[in-house]
Amino acid sequence: MKATREAIPAVLTELAKGGADIVALDADLAKSTGLDKFAAAFPDRFFDCGVAEQNMIGTANGLAAAGKTVFVGGFTVFTVGRAWDQLRNVTCYANLNVKICSSHAGISVGEDGATHQTFEDIALLRMLPTMKILVPADYWQAAEMLRAAAALDGPVFVRIGRPKVPFVYDESYKFEFGQAEVLRPGADVTLIGCGVTVKMALDAATELAEDGIHAEVINAATIKPLDEDTIIASAAKTGRVVTAEEHSVIGGLGGAVAEVLSENLPTPLRRVGLADRYGKSAPYEELFPFFGITAEEIAAAAREML
Amino acid sequence: MATTDELSRSDLKRYLEERALTLRRHCLEMIGRARSGHPGGSLSAADIVAVLYFHHMHQSHKNPRDPDRDRFVLSKGHAAPVLYAALAENGYIPLRDLQGLRQLDSKLEGHPDMNKVPGVDITSGSLGQGLSAANGMALAGRIDGRDYRVYVLIGDGESQEGMIWEAAMFGAHHKLDRVTAIVDYNNLQIDGHVSDIIEVQPLKDKWRAFGWHVLEVDGHDVIAIEDALKEADMMHGKPTVILARTVKCKGVSFMENKADWHGKAPNDDELRRALEELSCVPEVGA
Numbered sequence A: 001m002k003a004t005r006e007a008i009p010a011v012l013t014e015l016a017k018g019g020a021d022i023v024a025l026d027a028d029l030a031k032s033t034g035l036d037k038f039a040a041a042f043p044d045r046f047f048d049c050g051v052a053e054q055n056m057i058g059t060a061n062g063l064a065a066a067g068k069t070v071f072v073g074g075f076t077v078f079t080v081g082r083a084w085d086q087l088r089n090v091t092c093y094a095n096l097n098v099k100i101c102s103s104h105a106g107i108s109v110g111e112d113g114a115t116h117q118t119f120e121d122i123a124l125l126r127m128l129p130t131m132k133i134l135v136p137a138d139y140w141q142a143a144e145m146l147r148a149a150a151a152l153d154g155p156v157f158v159r160i161g162r163p164k165v166p167f168v169y170d171e172s173y174k175f176e177f178g179q180a181e182v183l184r185p186g187a188d189v190t191l192i193g194c195g196v197t198v199k200m201a202l203d204a205a206t207e208l209a210e211d212g213i214h215a216e217v218i219n220a221a222t223i224k225p226l227d228e229d230t231i232i233a234s235a236a237k238t239g240r241v242v243t244a245e246e247h248s249v250i251g252g253l254g255g256a257v258a259e260v261l262s263e264n265l266p267t268p269l270r271r272v273g274l275a276d277r278y279g280k281s282a283p284y285e286e287l288f289p290f291f292g293i294t295a296e297e298i299a300a301a302a303r304e305m306l
Numbered sequence B: 001m002a003t004t005d006e007l008s009r010s011d012l013k014r015y016l017e018e019r020a021l022t023l024r025r026h027c028l029e030m031i032g033r034a035r036s037g038h039p040g041g042s043l044s045a046a047d048i049v050a051v052l053y054f055h056h057m058h059q060s061h062k063n064p065r066d067p068d069r070d071r072f073v074l075s076k077g078h079a080a081p082v083l084y085a086a087l088a089e090n091g092y093i094p095l096r097d098l099q100g101l102r103q104l105d106s107k108l109e110g111h112p113d114m115n116k117v118p119g120v121d122i123t124s125g126s127l128g129q130g131l132s133a134a135n136g137m138a139l140a141g142r143i144d145g146r147d148y149r150v151y152v153l154i155g156d157g158e159s160q161e162g163m164i165w166e167a168a169m170f171g172a173h174h175k176l177d178r179v180t181a182i183v184d185y186n187n188l189q190i191d192g193h194v195s196d197i198i199e200v201q202p203l204k205d206k207w208r209a210f211g212w213h214v215l216e217v218d219g220h221d222v223i224a225i226e227d228a229l230k231e232a233d234m235m236h237g238k239p240t241v242i243l244a245r246t247v248k249c250k251g252v253s254f255m256e257n258k259a260d261w262h263g264k265a266p267n268d269d270e271l272r273r274a275l276e277e278l279s280c281v282p283e284v285g286a
């Protein structure tokens, strides 16, 4: 178990040591993002903007316009929510090299509750032209995505979370931008996850297999641009699709898959996720069952269609 | 720029005043032709922009992406016409392109787009963001050991945005003495007088309290503007803000100082009368 956010200081320090022309900003949350460790290693490459998220993105825009690749931290709810206009009207419109690696996305934030959790960040960013959205399922994938973010042209959002989460991959993992990964082949139903729900989808597939149901499991790690071909091909094979995410069922992975399938290959679909509601406080392990985002719910959604 | 550096003060004054007049005429012609745009804030800033683009700033159309160039951030992006006019008169874009303002086949968007127009140093239009961007550019220059300066033009109504003050704190904290902010202090915004909508006074005390070196000038006195810019260039250890007292839509008597002319295009008759006042042969409907 390791938190995806632990990849932030590790990868940024590695990039800077390798000579990458990067700068990191935070908004008084460097201890949460781990950017304090990056700051200790590269003090003149880090600026703490204080509790001022709009200024953080605005400053990042200026740094990027002057040639830097800028990683911005903070909590996702504020970096993306409070500073959305700054992202919309400058970062994305001007296609600047601003990479959002804020932490505490999703409801896995836990005890801090609804004001600090996110269920809308993917939706908010998905509609912005030039933005790329990557959702890591574990530490290793997060590390690879941060490397990819530095290499990609223009704005990138890596959706990083707070808690320690189980490994799906190992150190040898290589991320391919824009590629959905088929983690387990199956012919009866397609289970598509991203982030923490990838492990849940794998567990659901194991559970379904006990009843002789063969589920195909896909990690839609790149939400934008979405790998439509892989998703359509799997839906064509299985004829049933379940999506799962710690995000609203509106506008996130489920919304994106619904758009792709209804235009290309109308397929029965169930979306597991937050049902148009806010999160709440609780230890995060209790929140997932509370909101119906579990391996069992994914398996149940699959059975409904069989 | 080398050529204007050799001028006497009186010649420089005459030269810059003529340039500012030319910018004003371009603005009104562009906006009149487009039948859309923002004359008030464009004309209000014409003298400031003229001093920067025809004398003070170090940059050239020959290399608009020169990493060492001085930058200009038009935080009040709705004054795009005055920026486009200055860029055209400096050879960044052909003068005839000015005619395309706000049209489908033109790169001159209603608000400046850095990827479409050479010489536009950052995209703007959403108010409140320019000072942060200027700070970022200055930080990048510091990291790279380059000694370019960044000039950023802010509206007084725009100064109601909280982000301006976030950036003011940031700039002072990091001692960004290569940033010069200029406030186009015309006491007008869309809905009326700034002092009636939400008072921003005392601006001088506010900026000073935020840790900035504050200068006050008549924003239509080109020599006073130049002197203030020079003083700002010499400041060490803190950024400077120049509070430039201006008249919105300056130069056209019947448009001056009226909130109505913030974002309204002159009709053909108004344009003809305005250009006459700016001592120019009218070219209406051309």
Ligand SMILES: Cc1ncc(C[n+]2csc(CCOP(=O)(O)OP(=O)(O)O)c2C)c(N)n1
Residues within 6 Å of the ligand: B040, B041, B042, B044, B076, B078, B125, B126, B127, B128, B154, B155, B156, B157, B158, B159, B184, B186, B188, B189, B190, B248, B262
């Ligand atoms: C964030 C944002 N809110 C609102 C607007 C719409 N708007 C354009 S200009 C303006 C008034 C600006 O007044 P001021 O800054 O004083 O500009 P000036 O008088 O120099 O034209 C407003 C509200 C905008 N462009 N951006």
Ligand SMILES: [Mg+2]
Residues within 6 Å of the ligand: B155, B156, B157, B184, B185, B186, B187, B188, B189
């Ligand atoms: Mg004003």
